[in-house]
Amino acid sequence: MSSVEQGVQAAELLLRVMKRMRRRVDDALTEHGLTLPRAKVLGALGDEGCPQAALAAHFDLAPRTVTELVDGLERAGYVERQPDPDDRRVRRVTLTDDGREAHDRAAHVRSTVMDQVFGDLPDEDLQNLIRILTRVNEHLDANPQPPPAQG
Amino acid sequence: MSSVEQGVQAAELLLRVMKRMRRRVDDALTEHGLTLPRAKVLGALGDEGCPQAALAAHFDLAPRTVTELVDGLERAGYVERQPDPDDRRVRRVTLTDDGREAHDRAAHVRSTVMDQVFGDLPDEDLQNLIRILTRVNEHLDANPQPPPAQG
DNA sequence: TATTGTTATACTCTATAACTATA
DNA sequence: TATAGTTATAGAGTATAACAATA
Numbered sequence: 001m002s003s004v005e006q007g008v009q010a011a012e013l014l015l016r017v018m019k020r021m022r023r024r025v026d027d028a029l030t031e032h033g034l035t036l037p038r039a040k041v042l043g044a045l046g047d048e049g050c051p052q053a054a055l056a057a058h059f060d061l062a063p064r065t066v067t068e069l070v071d072g073l074e075r076a077g078y079v080e081r082q083p084d085p086d087d088r089r090v091r092r093v094t095l096t097d098d099g100r101e102a103h104d105r106a107a108h109v110r111s112t113v114m115d116q117v118f119g120d121l122p123d124e125d126l127q128n129l130i131r132i133l134t135r136v137n138e139h140l141d142a143n144p145q146p147p148p149a150q151g
Numbered sequence: 152m153s154s155v156e157q158g159v160q161a162a163e164l165l166l167r168v169m170k171r172m173r174r175r176v177d178d179a180l181t182e183h184g185l186t187l188p189r190a191k192v193l194g195a196l197g198d199e200g201c202p203q204a205a206l207a208a209h210f211d212l213a214p215r216t217v218t219e220l221v222d223g224l225e226r227a228g229y230v231e232r233q234p235d236p237d238d239r240r241v242r243r244v245t246l247t248d249d250g251r252e253a254h255d256r257a258a259h260v261r262s263t264v265m266d267q268v269f270g271d272l273p274d275e276d277l278q279n280l281i282r283i284l285t286r287v288n289e290h291l292d293a294n295p296q297p298p299p300a301q302g
Numbered sequence: 303t304a305t306t307g308t309t310a311t312a313c314t315c316t317a318t319a320a321c322t323a324t325a
Numbered sequence: 326t327a328t329a330g331t332t333a334t335a336g337a338g339t340a341t342a343a344c345a346a347t348a
Contacts, residue, residue, distance in 0.1 A: 011264075013280075013285060014165065014178075038314095061315095062317055063317080068314080087325075088325085089329045111159055119158060128279050129161050130160055130164060133167075140168070158321080188338070199341070212340095213340055219338070220311095220338080
């Protein structure tokens, strides 16, 4: 098999693993009243909260998208929007006690699923996997996405 | 580092690689008038077309979702709905010539991106990656998702 | 009765554009 | 002028429920 074909095969296996992992995390989070994007937002909130623009930058999302995610979390009672004393345009998103609990549950869900997925790999394979994926990520860093053709 | 922590680290790397791969494929498909789910549907259509229920079963989607995807492909001129001579309830989804071309472009996009992502890995790493991911998939097969708790 | 695919409805994630309040 | 976040609008993906046509 050629190297390109092997690359495609690896990518397909990766897609398959990811889809199943994602599905398991999604289902478990749903039972805990969360979605993956919302759980990530909870995870990004420190103790002092965070302006929405910082979330947009951190997750590379449009401001409107952050409004949507924060709306959902606020409806669920997991965050509150609080005024920023230094800049009246800013609304700081802060965790409620329920939000902190939800975040802890989400973290537990995540590590449980990761263990379900990778738990039976021998240490050597796990280390190899980490090394190879790190290399792939570095390759992606070094080869940014080409912009759309202009012609 | 514990094995569980390594599992979490591997999962995070995997998520990161996947997200970037997915983003590149998405962007390239957008330039070709497609989305990932729609491209997959195109790929599943043989020469004789396919009833929508078969697509729903194949991709594990609700019938309503298939209606939506096929609507989009039909608007783009990539598929047509044709009556089934044997069962008047059934609408067979068939590729148009444009649809065939779009599918070919999508396949090319996919393998190009896969090569961008994995193309610089040494053969040994690629083979290891394939072996390890195959094992993970087998582990997932052997450990189906537990149903939601009933208490 | 069961199946195919629809309309009706809804939720989430994502986005752009126009706008308000503020800096 | 520029920034933060909103409303308005849109499109994609996903779903359930009710329904019509057909088997």
